[in-house]
Amino acid sequence: MADNNTDNTNADSGISRRTFIKNTGLVTGGIVGGGLLGGIIGNQWQTGTQTETGGATDEEDDTNDFDEARMFFSRDMDFNVLSAATERIFPEDDNGPGAIALGAPYFIDKQLAGQWGVNAKEYMRGPFQEGEPEQGYQSAMTRGEIFTQGVRRINDVSDEQFDENFDDLEEEQQNEILSAFDNDEVDMDGVSSTLFFSLLRQATIEGVYSDPLYGGNRNMDGWRMKEYPGAQPAYIDVIESEEFVEMEPLSLRDHH
Amino acid sequence: MATELPRKEAAVIGVGWAGGIIASELAKDGIEVIGLERGAERTVDDFIMQKDELRYAVRYDLMQDLSKETLTFRNDRDMRALPMRQMGSFLLGTDLGGAGVHWNGQCPRFLPYDFEIRSQTIDRYGEDKIPDDMPLQDWGISYEDMEEYFAQFDATIGTSGEDNEMTAPRSTEYPTPPMVETPAIRMFKEASSDLGLHPYQGASANLTEAYTNPDGQTIQQCQYCSFCERFGCDYQAKSDPIITVIPTAKETGNFELRTHANVRRISYDGEYTDGVYFIDTRTGEEFFQPADMVILTTYVMNNTRLLLESEIGTPYDPDTQSGVIGKNYCYQIMAEAQGYFDQQFNLYAGAGALAGQLDDYNGDNFDHGDLDFIHGGTIQLTQTGIRPINTNPVPPGTKQWGSEFKEANAYYLFRTLSVGSQGASMPYVNNYLDLDPTYTDRFGDPLLRMTYNFTEQDRNLAAHQTQRMEEIMQEMGANEIVANPDIGDYNIMPYQTTHNTGGVIMGADPETSAVNNYLQMWDCENLFVVGASAFPHNSGYNPTPTVGALSYRAVEGIKQYYENPGPLA
Numbered sequence: 001m002a003d004n005n006t007d008n009t010n011a012d013s014g015i016s017r018r019t020f021i022k023n024t025g026l027v028t029g030g031i032v033g034g035g036l037l038g039g040i041i042g043n044q045w046q047t048g049t050q051t052e053t054g055g056a057t058d059e060e061d062d063t064n065d066f067d068e069a070r071m072f073f074s075r076d077m078d079f080n081v082l083s084a085a086t087e088r089i090f091p092e093d094d095n096g097p098g099a100i101a102l103g104a105p106y107f108i109d110k111q112l113a114g115q116w117g118v119n120a121k122e123y124m125r126g127p128f129q130e131g132e133p134e135q136g137y138q139s140a141m142t143r144g145e146i147f148t149q150g151v152r153r154i155n156d157v158s159d160e161q162f163d164e165n166f167d168d169l170e171e172e173q174q175n176e177i178l179s180a181f182d183n184d185e186v187d188m189d190g191v192s193s194t195l196f197f198s199l200l201r202q203a204t205i206e207g208v209y210s211d212p213l214y215g216g217n218r219n220m221d222g223w224r225m226k227e228y229p230g231a232q233p234a235y236i237d238v239i240e241s242e243e244f245v246e247m248e249p250l251s252l253r254d255h256h
Numbered sequence: 257m258a259t260e261l262p263r264k265e266a267a268v269i270g271v272g273w274a275g276g277i278i279a280s281e282l283a284k285d286g287i288e289v290i291g292l293e294r295g296a297e298r299t300v301d302d303f304i305m306q307k308d309e310l311r312y313a314v315r316y317d318l319m320q321d322l323s324k325e326t327l328t329f330r331n332d333r334d335m336r337a338l339p340m341r342q343m344g345s346f347l348l349g350t351d352l353g354g355a356g357v358h359w360n361g362q363c364p365r366f367l368p369y370d371f372e373i374r375s376q377t378i379d380r381y382g383e384d385k386i387p388d389d390m391p392l393q394d395w396g397i398s399y400e401d402m403e404e405y406f407a408q409f410d411a412t413i414g415t416s417g418e419d420n421e422m423t424a425p426r427s428t429e430y431p432t433p434p435m436v437e438t439p440a441i442r443m444f445k446e447a448s449s450d451l452g453l454h455p456y457q458g459a460s461a462n463l464t465e466a467y468t469n470p471d472g473q474t475i476q477q478c479q480y481c482s483f484c485e486r487f488g489c490d491y492q493a494k495s496d497p498i499i500t501v502i503p504t505a506k507e508t509g510n511f512e513l514r515t516h517a518n519v520r521r522i523s524y525d526g527e528y529t530d531g532v533y534f535i536d537t538r539t540g541e542e543f544f545q546p547a548d549m550v551i552l553t554t555y556v557m558n559n560t561r562l563l564l565e566s567e568i569g570t571p572y573d574p575d576t577q578s579g580v581i582g583k584n585y586c587y588q589i590m591a592e593a594q595g596y597f598d599q600q601f602n603l604y605a606g607a608g609a610l611a612g613q614l615d616d617y618n619g620d621n622f623d624h625g626d627l628d629f630i631h632g633g634t635i636q637l638t639q640t641g642i643r644p645i646n647t648n649p650v651p652p653g654t655k656q657w658g659s660e661f662k663e664a665n666a667y668y669l670f671r672t673l674s675v676g677s678q679g680a681s682m683p684y685v686n687n688y689l690d691l692d693p694t695y696t697d698r699f700g701d702p703l704l705r706m707t708y709n710f711t712e713q714d715r716n717l718a719a720h721q722t723q724r725m726e727e728i729m730q731e732m733g734a735n736e737i738v739a740n741p742d743i744g745d746y747n748i749m750p751y752q753t754t755h756n757t758g759g760v761i762m763g764a765d766p767e768t769s770a771v772n773n774y775l776q777m778w779d780c781e782n783l784f785v786v787g788a789s790a791f792p793h794n795s796g797y798n799p800t801p802t803v804g805a806l807s808y809r810a811v812e813g814i815k816q817y818y819e820n821p822g823p824l825a
Binding site for chain 1: 304309315321323326335336338339341344438439479480481482601602604644645648656657659663665669670694745748749
């Protein structure tokens with residue numbers, strides 16, 4: 001790790017990387033296990049540990065929670081499976097919070113309810129025919145339809161193999177099932193399980209690294225974990241620097 | 257019935273770089289011009305919230321809405337063409353300014369070799385060097401004759417850069433000084449110099465100081481904020497049509513801009529055009545815009561498609577290799593070597609055209625006598641500024657999800673450097689554009705069909721460039737290098753580059769080209785077709801300055817035609 005040129009231990013805006021890792025480690029010890037994490041959906045990790053991790057203040061928490069309702073997934077079970085799956089793709093660990101604490105499941109829910117979920121800017125006229133891999137996406141299904149089918153298939157497989165709901169499984173069991181989807185070993189209608197898994201993975205990555213305005217990357221902690229400074233207005237002062245310059249991230253909220 | 261509008265002297269279809277340049281130059285000369293733009297109005301006020309990777313770089317906010325119009329694709333004639341349902345390999349622009357708004361701003365000029373590629377290849381290596389199935393053609397004009405137009409484009413956009421012995425000679429200085437050297441770029445330059453190569457700072461439309469162009473338009477100083485490609489510039493520091501040529505055109509009082517005007521047909525009586533039919537996309541109303549001259553300046557795809565749908569010029573037939581419209585569709589042969597380092601670089605900072613670059617392996621700057629390909633490609637280490645959703649480098653063998661991925665991704669994000677080659681793309685008899693027999697756009701018009709794959713020439717070129725870049729990366733001291741010399745088959749999904757060319761190519765012979773060296777159609781003397789569609793092949797460089805230069809060349813032809821109608825060549 002290179003020396004940081006920027007002292008980012010500013011209490012009201014963020015946390016130092018060192019403190020972050022230390023605190024996250026403590027928290028991980030407290031709630032390890034997929035069952036608990038996946039079973040109590042929402043940002044249980046986040047609300048329980050806001051103060052320790054130095055994120056948003058408690059006062060802000062109450063108002064921040066209003067967007068934790070769903071506009072796409074109607075069934076609790078579907079959302080629980082989605083959440084548990086995103087957490088396996090981007091788990092909470094020594095490096096910091098995971099997909100759930102970062103708000104990725106709610107991010108995905110919002111995205112699926114919007115134009116991305118209905119493939120609004122894409123060519124969806126028929127005839128639909130299977131193509132070569134080089135020809136790209138050819139399904140008649142929208143992303144919303146693929147996600148709904150996908151999370152239900154995950155839970156079906158979980159039920160068949162382990163006789164439990166996916167979000168109640170141990171992490172290793174969850175990883176086993178997701179690997180089967182990743183490796184195209186699960187039958188799905190209209191799309192391959194690999195395609196669904198790559199969509200799920202991509203959406204999770206988006207949920208942890210997009211601007212917090214979309215509901216993920218809470219408190220910009222996704223950015224902090226990889227030292228990405230966010231939406232800075234200018235880098236003309238650091239562009240020639242020999243040293244790596246770490247800085248407190250900014251979001252688009254600061255741009256208007 | 258289409259409503260007929262008042263006649264204009266010139267109708268420009270599509271208002272991006274080419275349309276903007278032509279509109280501004282004609283309007284400055286007192287010619288009455290209407291610009292028909294299918295998209296919406298766009299100004300710099302639209303760029304306040306640009307630093308949003310998800311919206312612009314991932315969801316393609318500034319790009320064409322494919323639900324309305326796309327193209328179909330197949331690798332070869334035995335494959336069934338299917339629609340490009342999602343954007344991937346290239347990003348088609350839309351709205352005022354077109355792709356000229358969301359470009360990186362890299363500004364190289366094509367080489368003198370490019371304009372006379374067939375003659376020079378034969379002179380140096382003999383006729384056998386050109387495969388039978390490669391319709392390699394001279395452009396019908398030399399670089400020497402094109403130079404003044406390149407200089408005009410540079411003056412308009414304020415190009416930043418520095419001279420180099422391997423690049424095309426210039427009659428004028430770069431209007432603004434080169435961009436800064438970052439530690440990563442310095443490392444690339446030192447390593448390549450040690451290998452006996454000739455690196456330089458790439459030419460850029462991200463300007464290093466505020467610059468006022470001859471039309472009085474000012475471009476501001478780049479802040480290296482890293483949001484260039486796929487974004488509009490909120491600093492007005494990246495030259496684009498909406499801060500240069502379009503306001504210039506408007507200020508003359510001779511330019512009328514009509515947005516949401518989607519041209520569907522160019523009216524043609526077998527000899528001349530008398531105007532264009534368009535539809536107002538908001539109301540569905542159809543109009544006929546009469547015009548003395550029509551200038552077609554959409555992107556490559558629609559330049560070809562509109563001519564085919566309007567039945568102007570002879571469509572290319574791959575069986576007989578006759579006809580010209582749709583011929584010589586070319587792309588860019590991308591190759592890359594990625595290196596992993598211990599050192600952490602400030603790679604979140606950058607600019608679209610911030611690059612260390614070399615042309616020792618571009619054009620005919622090196623001997624191809626013992627090589628199984630012609631041409632080459634520019635080699636660059638660009639520091640465009642990386643963003644966290646789309647950039648997740650991890651060493652080979654790393655699992656793509658889970659804790660292992662999360663950790664490697666965080667560690668390597670700023671410790672990974674990439675050297676890339678933009679390889680030249682040579683024409684091939686079976687790579688072409690025509691109309692799709694099945695799929696249609698929202699108006700029921702046939703989509704364009706692209707038949708395209710990489711050839712032996714392309715594969716050999718890519719393998720050669722990859723080896724050279726591995727040597728450079730080795731010299732730079734990478735711990736581990738990832739480079740794949742095999743480019744496989746062309747795949748329309750992974751992003752490669754928005755450097756599509758050809759389809760309405762220029763030349764000296766009406767049998768083998770669609771437009772003359774003034775971009776005037778051989779088969780319709782009051783129709784000019786301007787853009788990268790005119791390239792008979794694509795060079796090992798970004799195309800925009802050559803598009804700009806050809807636009808200024810066309811302006812000269814259009815003005816001559818306006819005074820004295822008739823064939824110009």
